[in-house]
Amino acid sequence: MTKLLRLVGFVFFITGTVSAQTPLTEHGQPDLQGVWNFATNIPMERPAAFADRAYLTEEDIAALATRTEAGLQALNDAGANGYNTFWLEMGSASDNRTSLITYPENGRLPAIREGAPSINGGLGPDIDGERPVRFIVGGIGKDGPEDRGLSERCLVGFNAGPPFTPNLYNNNVQIFQSRDSVVIMAEMVHTVRIVPLDGRAPLDPGIEQWSGSSRGYWDGETLVVETRNFNGMTQSFSAYGTSEDKLLTERFTRTDARTLEYEFTVDDPSTFTDKFTAMIPMAKVDGLLYEYACHEGNYGMTNLLRGARMEEQRAAEGTQ
Template sequence: MNHRRRPLVSVVAVVVAIGLLGTMQASAQTDPPRTAWGQPDLQGVWDFRSITPMQRPNDLADQEFLTTEEAAELDQAAVERDVQSWNREARRTEAGGNVGAYNNFWMDRGLKSVGTRRTSLIVYPPNGRMPSMTPSGQERAQARRDYAREHPADTWSDFSSGVRCILGFNAGPPFTPSAYNNNMQLFQTPDTVVVMTEMVNTSRVIPLNGQPHLDPDVLQWSGDSRGYWEGDTLVVETRNFDAKRKWRGTTASTRLVERFTRVDAETLEYTFTVTDPETWTSAWTASVPLVLNPEPMFEYACHEGNYSMPVMLGGARTEELAGDGQP
């Protein structure tokens, strides 16, 4: 009996956590800008850079918020790390060298923690960390690690969807702060919104007219999204994820609920709740404040079928012939 009640308790706890977060937002926000048809205007390019970690560091234990001084120290440390990266000795391209993230010019991690001074983007569970993985989730994770170790580049499908330019590592959904391309553009009509992330130009066209979800057998990289208004908050529910995207080890059972709330002229509060009973023992929720970016969002030129794929596979075959890898 206790096992049957546990999921209900988890769901109730998440709802309470989101409710409290919503109350805090409501008390702080001014009347949001509105469209000509009366909805809150969520349009624009939104910057979600942040140095606040997704999970609360272990050394902060039950500390939910940083002090003003601690937040300032964290921000200053980020600035100093960035300066050190710029001042490093130049690295020249050479055979066998890193052809990926070798140049700080391409990095755009951000230099500030979130304005709330939270110690993590995760707001539920209360410890600011992801819930424990289920036994089956742990088994799948170990199987992936074992396979990747033995078969790093046997064929194109051994590479991640990010390397293959199908999905970006921070595009989601849900989208989350990462090394670069931390922008999202939102377009809006009375019955549709479009959410497009800078990373790999991932776009979701989201009906708001009550249109039913696709058949459960129709799976997509970014899932199938449907939206509706809950007061001044846009709620987007997404399902039908293709498990091949392997986002944090999730399965096709994943359900995602995103909430977009215009707090003021410059801020859009973005919260999301992820539920996958095959991966985690409970749902978890994160909150990411987005800042209006006055600059346009440019195309990120990463595309599936890029010529680097046959080059990478060719490099793996060369290593095998040289005895550095296992055929």
């Protein structure tokens, strides 16, 4: 009887192990294909109040939920929310981490190099700056399209990077695979990276692109993607530096049927005093990734500039 129980236990162990393995493509590679959502309510950097604490306690979570609910209710009661705030994708925390950044251990970005540029447009009033604008969101004026941020000009999305960084909405990416390449398509602004897996050499350093040049390989069940040759017309990360010297290493690991662990490391000695790493869980989406038509039917830029001209005309006529 003891031998029979041992045999049954052994068979159960083997069966459970096999069923838990990462599914494979027809080429025998880990199957990462599908649409994945990287929205989360975990901040990129650890709030100072949590100091060296990497995880929230149950009491922290309860208090945070209470404050968040109260704040949202106050906005709703005051009618302060926009009519279409239901589009905002707040995400959820799959664990209790206090920051997406896992290195440095304090959960915060490394110090910025002296002399590295720092400019952040944001959603507030226009700021001082030079044309053409190289930050993602916001602007320096309304004299022409080049006064507006890169995302307003539909050149890059404000969460597509690379690397992917959770933001207000459209936090989706679709992955396609063949034997010798992987295609990574961000929903916004339908940015596509074709990542060769055949060991070919990187592009010549003189060939630069908005999303850089990517090369990939398999490290066990993890897809590793190294990207360089950024064009320097975007910031290195967040509001800091420029991207021209940045080396980005991304790691995609399927941890279960519904979860893809996405980890990235930014190594940019021209901007930061150290490299840093962040980990973002991606959740499987049972649906399609539809076109993000940033330009077609989008009259926002035209109306923004036309409105500025009308204000100037009224001011000149003394009718404002």
